[in-house]
Amino acid sequence: MLHDVETPEGRAAFARPFDVCVIGAGPAGITLARRLAARGLAVALMEGGGLEWSEESQDIAVGESVGLTYPDLDAARVRAFGGSSGHWNGLCRAFEAADMRPRPQNPSSGWPIGREDLDPYQAEVAEILDLVPAYDDAAPATPIPPEDGFEQVWYLRSAPTRFGEKYLDEITSAPRIALGVHANLVDLRLDDGLTSVTRAVFRAYGAADPGFTVTAQSYCLCTGGFENPRLLLNFDSQIPGGIGNQNDLVGRFFCDHLRMEVGEVIMSAVPEAEVRFFTPTEDFLAERQTLKIVLHLDYYRRKPLSLPKELARSVQCTLPFGERLAEAVTGDVLHCDRGGVEDWLASRDPEANPWGRVVVNSEPALNPESRITLSDARDALGLRRTRLDWRTLPIDDRTIRESTLAFAGHLADRGEGRMRLYDTALAEQPIRATEPEQRLNGWHQMCTTRMSDDPKTGVVDRNCRVHGLANLYIGGSSVFSTPGFQNPTYTIVQLALRLADHLAA
Numbered sequence: 001m002l003h004d005v006e007t008p009e010g011r012a013a014f015a016r017p018f019d020v021c022v023i024g025a026g027p028a029g030i031t032l033a034r035r036l037a038a039r040g041l042a043v044a045l046m047e048g049g050g051l052e053w054s055e056e057s058q059d060i061a062v063g064e065s066v067g068l069t070y071p072d073l074d075a076a077r078v079r080a081f082g083g084s085s086g087h088w089n090g091l092c093r094a095f096e097a098a099d100m101r102p103r104p105q106n107p108s109s110g111w112p113i114g115r116e117d118l119d120p121y122q123a124e125v126a127e128i129l130d131l132v133p134a135y136d137d138a139a140p141a142t143p144i145p146p147e148d149g150f151e152q153v154w155y156l157r158s159a160p161t162r163f164g165e166k167y168l169d170e171i172t173s174a175p176r177i178a179l180g181v182h183a184n185l186v187d188l189r190l191d192d193g194l195t196s197v198t199r200a201v202f203r204a205y206g207a208a209d210p211g212f213t214v215t216a217q218s219y220c221l222c223t224g225g226f227e228n229p230r231l232l233l234n235f236d237s238q239i240p241g242g243i244g245n246q247n248d249l250v251g252r253f254f255c256d257h258l259r260m261e262v263g264e265v266i267m268s269a270v271p272e273a274e275v276r277f278f279t280p281t282e283d284f285l286a287e288r289q290t291l292k293i294v295l296h297l298d299y300y301r302r303k304p305l306s307l308p309k310e311l312a313r314s315v316q317c318t319l320p321f322g323e324r325l326a327e328a329v330t331g332d333v334l335h336c337d338r339g340g341v342e343d344w345l346a347s348r349d350p351e352a353n354p355w356g357r358v359v360v361n362s363e364p365a366l367n368p369e370s371r372i373t374l375s376d377a378r379d380a381l382g383l384r385r386t387r388l389d390w391r392t393l394p395i396d397d398r399t400i401r402e403s404t405l406a407f408a409g410h411l412a413d414r415g416e417g418r419m420r421l422y423d424t425a426l427a428e429q430p431i432r433a434t435e436p437e438q439r440l441n442g443w444h445q446m447c448t449t450r451m452s453d454d455p456k457t458g459v460v461d462r463n464c465r466v467h468g469l470a471n472l473y474i475g476g477s478s479v480f481s482t483p484g485f486q487n488p489t490y491t492i493v494q495l496a497l498r499l500a501d502h503l504a505a
């Protein structure tokens, strides 16, 4: 049933005890609630937004960013029923076994669970996300020999499934699920021993709203990679520093995938697939001590370039300091590493001159100093807002630079084409050199309540239970121990199904 908690009748539906209180109705929360209900449990599914996007709900997601440039925090997700699946692109891929194991070049990396713990959910995830192969999944005509250092990988694609649209009818007619909308979690109250949650406190948007409580045997926080830590840090009235934060880990290790365009390829022939994905082999990673990265090679028909512009570029680029001079006079960056008369000629016949562009999507290093804390500003519900300080490490820059260079060599060796690397990709710090306009965003907030068997290195255990609390669990990419290069939603849904099975058991 659907209950709007802005009305007294809506609130009355939550006066009874539930088996599980799921907070947040994005892919994690909706998957969890559906599965728990199917297992016979009574579920309160509490969503802070409404059924549609609204300004008052979205404003709660506003925060400040003081580190590496990040999109506006409220633009980076959707705060309404269905969560950010209202915006996502649907690109999916499961973690590989090796990506869940520790890698020495990435200290703190490695999950306490393995791919074998997530694999049993593959078929259900495919159904939930309506997965089909992405792009062309034909095997490469000539398999790449492993000694080349790169291998081709494939993705799956979701429609993209909008959870709010796909699951609303099912959830509102499910006898075991009570869905509350406009229900914002504003506190979790613990027992006297501080070992379990006794009730969750919610509020709607009215300034004078006294709030109401929901009681359940277990509570699952599924509010996304920013909000999961922000809420735990805010709930500090019984435990200084916040819930689950006894080792000062909540909000640390924030990361997102590092995405940027690194160059263009003049291809030898029109490729058999428009988009292909390559990753360095494990041997390459071990030898170079770099992190995992995926390189998208997109074939495209190039738009004809403008002759006057490219002629001017060629002339100016022959001058010493041409780039700096042009920038000083026109205010525009000349980019001598691309374009020019030669390219103009080639661009006039795109069929005869196939072009590609290379975009990298790099696994970020785990950095405890990259973190979410609280700002002094408060939202309309009285909670302190998010302060994001996103930081990368030198290995992130080196991974992008070295992998891109090696990939250029790989394409040349295989006779696929010649890659023109952008200056930014070759810079000492490709990430800073590329940001902010040219950097493409991952929109994946990960690792802020990471999973570890040891409370000194993680916030949740292998069952997603917050260390030190008997009945508080977390869903979503904040529990990722290591981010991987994969888009996160596939794994988020696998983890939600696994958590439901754990709770039902």
Ligand SMILES: Cc1cc2nc3c(=O)[nH]c(=O)nc-3n(C[C@H](O)[C@H](O)[C@H](O)COP(=O)(O)OP(=O)(O)OC[C@H]3O[C@@H](n4cnc5c(N)ncnc54)[C@H](O)[C@@H]3O)c2cc1C
Binding pocket: 023, 024, 025, 026, 027, 028, 029, 046, 047, 048, 049, 075, 076, 077, 078, 079, 080, 081, 082, 083, 084, 085, 087, 088, 089, 090, 091, 092, 183, 184, 185, 186, 222, 223, 224, 225, 227, 231, 442, 443, 444, 475, 476, 477, 487, 488, 489, 490, 492
């Ligand atoms: C532009 C864009 C493109 C993307 N493309 C891809 C892609 O191609 N592939 C991929 O795998 N992923 C992609 N993603 C990421 C994907 O959307 C997320 O991984 C996914 O939505 C996370 O699911 P979640 O349930 O953990 O969190 P969310 O989707 O963020 O849901 C959290 C829910 O909690 C609610 N909530 C928040 N605070 C409270 C509170 N205090 N009380 C109650 N409820 C609350 C929110 O309103 C929301 O409904 C993309 C994201 C964006 C923004």
